[in-house]
Amino acid sequence: MGQKIDEIDRRILGLLQRDATLTVDELSEQVALSRNACWRRIKAMEEAGVIRGRVVLADPAKVGCPLEVIVQLRTNSHDPAWLDRFAATIRAMPEVVGAYRMTGDLDYLLRVRVADMPAYDTFYKRVIARIPVSDMSASFVMEEIKETTALPL
Missing domain, CATH: 1.10.10.10 (Winged helix-like DNA-binding domain superfamily/Winged helix DNA-binding domain)
Incomplete structure (x- = not known):
């Protein structure tokens, strides 16, 4: 096909x-x-891999992770060992629901789901303890205007 x-x-x-x-x-x-x-x-x-799977979409607030955080990461290191360590660390963190390597000023963008600010602080400390980054800044989602998993067909 x-x-x-x-x-x-x-x-x-x-x-x-x-x-x-x-x-x-x-x-x-x-x-x-x-x-x-x-x-x-x-x-x-x-x-053919067109359909990759079928999932249940859980309500974040009802399962204890209502706070969505958009995290911007910058690094001075782009060597293969750092990249492998970064990818393995991020993939192992269940709070990270999306991770993207970017072009431009920003190196990586993460979508993170946590219960509250203290939970984000714990997440932040875990990241910086495991991965050397030059900058990690967060924006907290105040209102979700659109969220969909459906692709435009």
Whole structure:
């Protein structure tokens, strides 16, 4: 299948991105395909890596991590050993829900979820104890205007 998806695949993906609990019968009805044809398309997209998985989206406040923090990191070290250590450390920290290497002035951007300011302070101290950074600054999200995992299809 490769990475080429047609309009029907896009419709299936759009529906699954909004509600991954839809049954094949419900999907096939909404995209006007037979159940088997719909199932085959879903399986093909899974095998091709177009569909990477299906998850439950938990409410951060209800599971104890209502505070979202956008963390900006800068480093003076870009050698492979530092990069490996940084990646391993960040991947092992469950508070980090997103980590990105950036272009421009900023080296890394982290999305972090914690319970409160003391929890962020603990997180901050763990990071700087494990990874040498030249600057680590945080912005605290006051209001979430849009948050989605759905890609534009």
